[in-house]
Amino acid sequence: MERTAEFAINDGVLALSGPYLVSSVSDIEHGIYAVEGPVSKIDLSDVSEIDTVGAWIACDLAKEHEAEIVGASERAQRLMDAVCGHETDTEVSSPREPLGQRVYHSFSQKVYNARHGARGVIGFLGALILAAGSVIRHPSRFRGKALVRQLELVGVKALPIVGLMSFLIGIVIAQQGAVQLQQFGAETLTVNLVGRITLRELGVLMTAIMVAGRSGSAFAAQLGTMKLTEEVDAMRTIGIAPMEALVIPRILAAILMMPLLGFYASVMAIIGGAVVSDLMLGIPFWNFLQRIQEVVPPYDLYVGMIKAPVFGLIVALAGCYNGMQVEGDSEQVGSRTTMAVVTGIFAVIVLDAFFAVFFTRVGWA
Amino acid sequence: MAEASTDNGESQNERVGRHERFRGEYPIQVEGLVNRFGDQTIHDGLDLNVKRGEILGVVGGSGTGKSVLMRSIIGLQPPTEGSIKVFGRSITDADPDEALGIRDRWGVLFQGGALFSTLTVGENVEVPLKQFYPDLSPELMHDIARYKVLLSGLPEEAVNKYPSELSGGMKKRAGLARALSLDPELLFLDEPTAGLDPIGAAAFDQLTLQLKKALGLTVFLITHDLDSLHEICDRVAVLADKKVIAVDTVPNLMELDHEWIQEYFNGPRGRAALTAQALDELRRHMDEPIAAQTIKALDNPPAGKDKA
Numbered sequence: 001m002e003r004t005a006e007f008a009i010n011d012g013v014l015a016l017s018g019p020y021l022v023s024s025v026s027d028i029e030h031g032i033y034a035v036e037g038p039v040s041k042i043d044l045s046d047v048s049e050i051d052t053v054g055a056w057i058a059c060d061l062a063k064e065h066e067a068e069i070v071g072a073s074e075r076a077q078r079l080m081d082a083v084c085g086h087e088t089d090t091e092v093s094s095p096r097e098p099l100g101q102r103v104y105h106s107f108s109q110k111v112y113n114a115r116h117g118a119r120g121v122i123g124f125l126g127a128l129i130l131a132a133g134s135v136i137r138h139p140s141r142f143r144g145k146a147l148v149r150q151l152e153l154v155g156v157k158a159l160p161i162v163g164l165m166s167f168l169i170g171i172v173i174a175q176q177g178a179v180q181l182q183q184f185g186a187e188t189l190t191v192n193l194v195g196r197i198t199l200r201e202l203g204v205l206m207t208a209i210m211v212a213g214r215s216g217s218a219f220a221a222q223l224g225t226m227k228l229t230e231e232v233d234a235m236r237t238i239g240i241a242p243m244e245a246l247v248i249p250r251i252l253a254a255i256l257m258m259p260l261l262g263f264y265a266s267v268m269a270i271i272g273g274a275v276v277s278d279l280m281l282g283i284p285f286w287n288f289l290q291r292i293q294e295v296v297p298p299y300d301l302y303v304g305m306i307k308a309p310v311f312g313l314i315v316a317l318a319g320c321y322n323g324m325q326v327e328g329d330s331e332q333v334g335s336r337t338t339m340a341v342v343t344g345i346f347a348v349i350v351l352d353a354f355f356a357v358f359f360t361r362v363g364w365a
Numbered sequence: 366m367a368e369a370s371t372d373n374g375e376s377q378n379e380r381v382g383r384h385e386r387f388r389g390e391y392p393i394q395v396e397g398l399v400n401r402f403g404d405q406t407i408h409d410g411l412d413l414n415v416k417r418g419e420i421l422g423v424v425g426g427s428g429t430g431k432s433v434l435m436r437s438i439i440g441l442q443p444p445t446e447g448s449i450k451v452f453g454r455s456i457t458d459a460d461p462d463e464a465l466g467i468r469d470r471w472g473v474l475f476q477g478g479a480l481f482s483t484l485t486v487g488e489n490v491e492v493p494l495k496q497f498y499p500d501l502s503p504e505l506m507h508d509i510a511r512y513k514v515l516l517s518g519l520p521e522e523a524v525n526k527y528p529s530e531l532s533g534g535m536k537k538r539a540g541l542a543r544a545l546s547l548d549p550e551l552l553f554l555d556e557p558t559a560g561l562d563p564i565g566a567a568a569f570d571q572l573t574l575q576l577k578k579a580l581g582l583t584v585f586l587i588t589h590d591l592d593s594l595h596e597i598c599d600r601v602a603v604l605a606d607k608k609v610i611a612v613d614t615v616p617n618l619m620e621l622d623h624e625w626i627q628e629y630f631n632g633p634r635g636r637a638a639l640t641a642q643a644l645d646e647l648r649r650h651m652d653e654p655i656a657a658q659t660i661k662a663l664d665n666p667p668a669g670k671d672k673a
Contacts, residue, residue: 051580082576
């Protein structure tokens with residue numbers, strides 16, 4: 001039978017017995033601190049095992065009751081010498097404010113930082129333009145290989161998922177649209193609905209969201225990690241500008257790939273719509289495609305293709321900017337990546353609203 | 366009660382009760398350890414016993430598997446073959462995450478400190494306490510965390526700082542505080558003085574030595590620091606040729622006729638460390654007799670010159 005930590009008070013002598021270890025003191029901790037004085041002596045002679053926690057408790061009790069410690073073994077004495085006198089009131093956790101103040105502070109911090117963030121992004125855009133200018137003046141500094149690699153990562157590798165997503169969206173639009181239009185007997189207008197909405201809006205918008213999730217986040221995480229491991233600093237000391245070597249290929253890849261991916265997404269969505277029409281509405285597949293040519297004005301395609309590179313720039317800029325802002329610890333990589341995706345998608349949607357109004361005004365309705 | 370460990374055939378007196386300290390002679394026993402990654406063999410029949418209460422230095426060239434040995438002993442790296450017993454319990458038949466009943470008896474300081482970056486130093490020290498002894502009152506836990514931090518030689522303000530606010534040397538000390546949080550009997554240090562300035566390194570050595578004496582620790586110390594070897598290690602294990610080729614005190618090792626050992630201890634850096642230590646001894650005990658071996662070692666010509 002194993003002994004457990006025990007204590008007894010007798011005539012002003014607090015006698016501890018059994019093992020006083022970090023593993024055994026939790027049972028007696030509350031009781032022993034609740035002992036009412038007066039205690040003049042603390043007897044450790046029956047303590048079978050002791051570690052620094054036991055020594056700490058003994059010291060603490062001795063101080064509280066102004067008692068004397070007797071019967072300490074050589075080991076106990078050694079531990080008490082090492083541990084006692086190390087009292088401090090410093091809080092273990094970082095100081096925290098009350099909830100009300102914290103909410104208020106973090107909100108005002110956000111507002112204040114927003115100004116800072118906007119300035120930072122504009123500054124970053126400026127630096128990017130300067131770097132692009134210097135690359136144009138010294139074309140030999142342009143990193144073709146890095147660009148091709150990024151084109152592959154941003155564009156080619158995204159083909160399956162973007163294709164599948166758009167195909168399914170085409171199906172949903174055609175099917176849901178047909179259900180509503182049937183009430184007016186106008187189910188043939190499903191063709192107009194699918195053709196125009198995908199080429200004008202959804203093809204490019206959904207692609208931009210997917211690229212923000214796939215590539216914007218990857219940019220932020222890669223660049224952030226490179227900053228943490230001082231790779232970016234190492235590049236600077238060798239004389240390679242990170243803007244030219246890291247940022248420009250990524251942003252250029254996104255700008256170039258977005259129109260292609262957006263067009264591909266629209267095509268896949270139209271195919272999805274055609275399949276559903278064939279199966280549910282009795283409009284043959286090829287007729288559907290032929291009707292598309294008749295009902296979709298060419299400027300719908302232009303609208304999509306004009307928006308696509310802008311969205312690509314926004315998404316890549318958000319990713320690269322947030323990646324380059326990482327400093328300190330690995331936690332920042334996570335939060336900056338989140339921020340890259342959220343701000344990227346948000347900015348794309350806001351901009352899309354402006355584009356919608358603008359193109360309607362110029363007569364491309 | 367909690368001690369329901371199945372007897373693995375070890376003798377009765379080597380079994381450790383829950384509230385007892387280990388009293389056996391060798392807290393770590395490694396026998397016939399083989400570690401293979403693909404077709405690369407790191408260890409091939411490695412044997413090592415660590416005595417209770419000693420500081421055992423482990424040295425070896427880069428890639429000789431010092432860290433792999435440590436990871437094998439603490440159960441992070443299941444070995445290909447061989448048996449490893451820590452406190453008389455076999456590590457090798459257990460899964461890395463299985464509760465062994467001995468994880469609360471050792472502390473590990475990883476090379477980079479491996480502090481949890483989202484917690485303050487004090488909270489880092491509390492993590493093992495909360496994991497193993499959730500019944501302790503928060504006040505006592507805070508007290509323990511605080512004195513452990515101070516015991517590791519950090520200033521009080523460091524208690525509620527985040528790891529990213531600490532210097533390299535302070536991170537090591539904070540890592541040590543966390544390693545000590547459960548009052549371990551066995552302490553693993555992986556290159557604790559690497560990356561520290563000489564003053565910081567010497568201070569860390571002295572801290573290790575003091576803690577070992579005060580808390581009665583057994584220390585398994587991986588190091589490249591020749592000063593640490595001379596200054597604080599009771600014995601040194603040399604890893605070479607996929608084995609531990611020798612375990613002995615530094616002066617005895619220097620007598621051995623092995624190419625790597627000679628180059629290591631009698632190379633220019635080895636001799637510099639030795640000279641420094643001998644001078645130190647001289648100054649410290651001007652009127653006491655100096656360990657004869659230390660002086661004798663100075664007379665040995667460096668190995669390199671013999672061959673030239």
